[in-house]
């Protein structure tokens with residue numbers, strides 16, 4: 001039986017929880033100071049979607065997003081995208097649109113989920129719910145609110161992307 005392998009890129013400003021999300025989903029752990037594993041470009045996890053085995057390869061950036069220096073190799077061949085911003089970081093929300101364009105430039109139109117992470121910090125929120133919905137609608141993507149810390153909705157993000165890719 002054929003196994004589907006999907007390269008997924010995770011983009012968004014530094015500090016929104018991208019590395020934590022990959023670590024949470026692939027290793028089931030959460031730490032306050034996650035450091036990228038040296039020499040590893042991605043972590044993977046295998047899931048079953050509609051009776052099909054899907055191998056998700058989640059590509060992490062090594063912090064280059066701060067310097068607008070993500071390489072073409074990072075985007076090359078990506079079939080799906082997670083575009084993340086943080087509930088407590090207004091700049092990361094404002095930057096979502098330009099991240100979408102960046103991915104489109106490198107990969108064309110690929111299934112993308114907008115992730116509002118750190119919803120466990122809702123009392124410190126700097127993004128109101130309507131704005132987040134409007135953003136997702138403007139970008140033509142589903143919005144998923146997550147807490148990587150408390151493991152809320154993380155699996156749903158990747159399951160949705162895998163389903164979208166299989167349906168194409």
Ligand code: GDP
Nearest residue numbers: 014015016017018019020031032118147148149
């Ligand atoms: P990246 O720069 O986008 O890769 O972000 P990191 O994964 O390095 O996370 C930045 C900081 O946010 C770390 O201290 C994480 O522990 C923290 N963090 C990540 N996700 C969450 C979350 O859902 N809730 C809270 N409270 N903190 C989080």
Ligand code: MG
Nearest residue numbers: 018019061063
């Ligand atoms: Mg990181």
